Amino acid sequence: MELDKKMLEEGEVFSPRFNKDGLILAISQEEKTGEVLMAAYMNQEALQETVKTGRAVFYSRSRGKLWRKGEQSGHFQKVRKIFTDCDQDCLLLKVEIDQGQCHVGYKSCFYREVLDDKSLKISDEKVYDPKEAYSKTNGESGKQS
Amino acid sequence: MELDKKMLEEGEVFSPRFNKDGLILAISQEEKTGEVLMAAYMNQEALQETVKTGRAVFYSRSRGKLWRKGEQSGHFQKVRKIFTDCDQDCLLLKVEIDQGQCHVGYKSCFYREVLDDKSLKISDEKVYDPKEAYSKTNGESGKQS
Numbered sequence: 121m122e123l124d125k126k127m128l129e130e131g132e133v134f135s136p137r138f139n140k141d142g143l144i145l146a147i148s149q150e151e152k153t154g155e156v157l158m159a160a161y162m163n164q165e166a167l168q169e170t171v172k173t174g175r176a177v178f179y180s181r182s183r184g185k186l187w188r189k190g191e192q193s194g195h196f197q198k199v200r201k202i203f204t205d206c207d208q209d210c211l212l213l214k215v216e217i218d219q220g221q222c223h224v225g226y227k228s229c230f231y232r233e234v235l236d237d238k239s240l241k242i243s244d245e246k247v248y249d250p251k252e253a254y255s256k257t258n259g260e261s262g263k264q265s
Numbered sequence: 266m267e268l269d270k271k272m273l274e275e276g277e278v279f280s281p282r283f284n285k286d287g288l289i290l291a292i293s294q295e296e297k298t299g300e301v302l303m304a305a306y307m308n309q310e311a312l313q314e315t316v317k318t319g320r321a322v323f324y325s326r327s328r329g330k331l332w333r334k335g336e337q338s339g340h341f342q343k344v345r346k347i348f349t350d351c352d353q354d355c356l357l358l359k360v361e362i363d364q365g366q367c368h369v370g371y372k373s374c375f376y377r378e379v380l381d382d383k384s385l386k387i388s389d390e391k392v393y394d395p396k397e398a399y400s401k402t403n404g405e406s407g408k409q410s
Contacts, residue, residue: 129369134383145304147292154299159290159355171381204385205374206367210304212375222351224274229350230357236316238279240349 129206137209138164143179144211148221150228151200151214157221158229160187162211174199176213193253195221220247223254274351282354283309288324289356293366295373296345296359302366303374305332307356319344321358338398340366365392368399 128135138144143161150157160178162170166186169177176197180187190196201214222229225246232240273280283289288306295302305323307315311331314322321342325332335341346359367374370391377385 132377132385132387134379134385145290147301147304149301156292156294156301156357158350159292159304171379202379203375203388204377204379205303206369206371206376210374211379212301224351226351229355230348231351232277232349234279234316234347234349234356240277240279242277243348 128208134204135208136167136204136211137207139209141181143181144209146176146178146211146213148176148197148213148215151216155228156230157197157215157217157227167211170199170213171202176215189221193223193250195219195248195253197221223250225250273353279349280353281312281349281356282352284354286326288326289354291321291323291356291358293321293342293358293360296361300373301375302342302360302362302372312356315344315358316347321360334366338368338395340364340393340398342366368395370395
């Protein structure tokens with residue numbers, strides 16, 4: 121049942137609106153520092169597993185399956201709080217991480233600033249060696265968008 | 266020309282990857298506090314106008330046109346910095362806002378926490394009256410997802 125606009129926006133019933141592909145956007149933010157870490161999609165199963173386990177689980181569109189963040193690298197996201205936006209088509213996860221979480225080796229995926237001349241400036245330093253992290257499990261490195 | 270993975274992820278060339286609908290995700294975060302405000306999409310034109318004017322411009326999928334944030338409510342987002350993520354399919358805008366920016370009246374669109382029982386708890390207070398803000402311009406209120 122579709123909630124009416126008032127209920128959707130101001131009500132107290134969680135009614136996540138998955139898109140036509142069955143996905144909802146989820147943004148991970150480090151609770152402690154407020155740093156935005158990454159954005160990815162969840163399907164219903166990923167959201168359920170996230171709530172149940174307290175670890176962020178996304179849905180990999182490129183691989184067509186659940187993406188248990190940290191399963192390969194060991195860098196899990198412990199989900200402390202979940203927020204929904206006004207029209208409930210986007211989630212914000214307040215998470216705790218051990219170290220980095222971007223597969224390139226940075227803490228956040230947003231490690232480059234776009235400058236006026238359209239060049240990118242690296243604005244952060246790597247916090248772990250992705251080669252080492254991913255070799256532990258023979259996992260496949262790379263962002264699973 | 267598609268950049269190779271290494272260049273895309275570690276290079277210094279801004280090469281935003283718009284999806285098949287010509288859109289890229291953009292997250293707005295208040296620069297001063299780190300608060301995540303909203304997430305929406307941009308097309309190439311919206312991104313260009315954002316860079317040129319320094320004010321956040323999105324693309325409204327529901328209305329099929331540019332969405333100049335604040336045009337109706339007066340609550341603009343001044344874009345101070347733009348970051349791109351590892352595979353350049355998501356942008357993070359560090360913005361300055363005057364007051365609120367969510368059309369419901371809150372500062373951030375993420376004003377409700379999802380509790381364990383799937384109910385929502387309002388975790389913020391309204392900072393402006395949307396009826397008043399939107400009536401100024403006879404604009405249409407509502408999130409333009």
